[in-house]
Amino acid sequence: MSLTRTSATFAPPVMEARRWIAGVAFPAERPLINVSQAAPVDPPPEALRQVMAEVALSRDDAHLYGPVLGLPELRAELAGRTAAHYGGAVAPEQVAITSGCNQAFAAAIAALCGEGDEVILPTPWYFNHKMWLDMSGVRAVPLPCGDGLLPDPQRAATLITERTRAIALVSPNNPGGVEYPADLLRAMFELARDRGLALILDETYRDFHSAPGAPHDLFADPDWADVLIHLYSFSKSFRLTGHRVGAIVAAQAFLAEVEKFLDTVAICPSQIGQHAALWGLRNLTQWLAGERDEILARRAAIERGLPMLGDRGWELLGVGAYFAYFAHPFAESSAELAPRLVREQSVLCLPGTMFQPADAQAGARQLRIAFANLDAAGIATLYDRLAAVEG
Structure with a gap:
């Protein structure tokens, strides 16, 4: 059987990661922190939704x-x-x-x-x-x-x-x-x-x-x-x-x-x-400026809390926009560590192996954290959980 276009590549990583939470019971005192996908979880601002509703109702050509x-x-x-x-x-x-x-x-x-x-x-x-x-x-x-x-x-x-x-x-x-x-x-x-x-x-x-x-x-x-x-x-x-x-x-x-x-x-x-x-x-220029300020505040929270993880051997390789990219200190590959974080710490993130060629060694030590949907308190909780991980 010939190789098809879709079989030439790997499964969608975000969808693959979501399978790790199937059947996992997250305790009430440790709910899931999902930092796997870089997408807003809130809807557009209400004024914009009202415009969209008006377009849908009044503009026949919009359909x-x-x-x-x-x-x-x-x-x-x-x-x-x-x-x-x-x-x-x-x-x-x-x-x-x-x-x-x-x-x-x-x-x-x-x-x-x-x-x-x-x-x-x-x-x-x-x-x-x-x-x-x-x-x-x-x-x-x-x-x-x-x-x-x-x-x-x-x-x-x-x-x-x-x-x-x-x-x-x-x-x-x-x-x-x-x-x-x-x-x-x-x-x-x-x-x-x-x-x-x-x-x-x-x-x-x-x-x-x-x-x-x-x-x-x-x-x-x-x-x-x-x-x-x-x-x-x-x-x-x-x-x-x-x-x-x-x-x-x-x-x-x-x-x-x-x-x-x-x-x-x-x-x-x-x-x-x-x-x-x-x-x-x-x-929405001013509204977007406020959104940017909030993302920058969350980036600052990522940087501010770093010593907690740095003392345990973690390294922040890059941070900006929606992402923090870490090197972890453990011997196991991030491909095994990331699913373990779901089970042990109720944290869903993506391993660096999903962002590297299959034969690249660097990805085994890397994790991507999409932090844009966590406020400062959420980032502190995330850091507490990562700091508690044992090798």
Whole structure:
């Protein structure tokens, strides 16, 4: 029997981890702490939900197929916001709306790559990126990150072959949380330009970056569209995870290729979700600033409580946006440790083995904690439980 596209990759990690809690009884004094998935658990703010309800009730066209590349008003609004935020020039025709940011990545790869082509992914990598490359017949070339979980452009250069089509980065990073410095992003951009590659930059968590202002100046380059494929998501910013609204910002000619993929897979993004994203961009700036402040406060709580774990041999490798990425001190692999944490400490998190190649040793000592849905008290409780783990 031939290998199918889906059998070429692994099972969805978050779904796999959820199986660990099946049949486990969590005592009342130690309820489950679920830090496995980076998604808001609260619904959108009430004002936004009211807008969505009004759209559903009063706009007949919201229930019909819409433009494949998204609502013109949303494309124009995001183009303007992107240009203003990064200090560059972005036209509405250079924006496509997608059914979530995962679909944006999938569409970009479909438009860039053929069978047997290669894409460089820093490790630890975002597992859905690796899964899509596997299912597309595209080889994911691992670029192991060094100190601070930062990818090295010079090392990336040594991995480029005649089949390389792109370098794909996520910043702030999933799973590591690390915010890539502007000079590193510029170096990767220049490397891609010099070697005739695309730079795919996924900034799903941009709105929770710890630094004020633009995290890079790539859009200020007059020829950015020759190199950059920028991905964005409204899922985290406006809590629209269930409505699946993401975006690609890229060259207009490239989006003509992307349109073929989108039309075949989903025809158009969610109409109600798009109207919600548009209203959010125009009306929720202050609300989103408050959300960012809260995420930064939780990040500070992660850093503030670290000595408790540091004294027991844990190491914080990276933190930012929704994530803290740890090295644990135990001899057992994180693939065994993570399910044990469910049973013994009522903590559900993901092992580093889910973010590394199967033959990489580093993942065995790593764990990802998605802390964005824990307040400071919840983070303190999490630390108490991790500190109680015995090897």
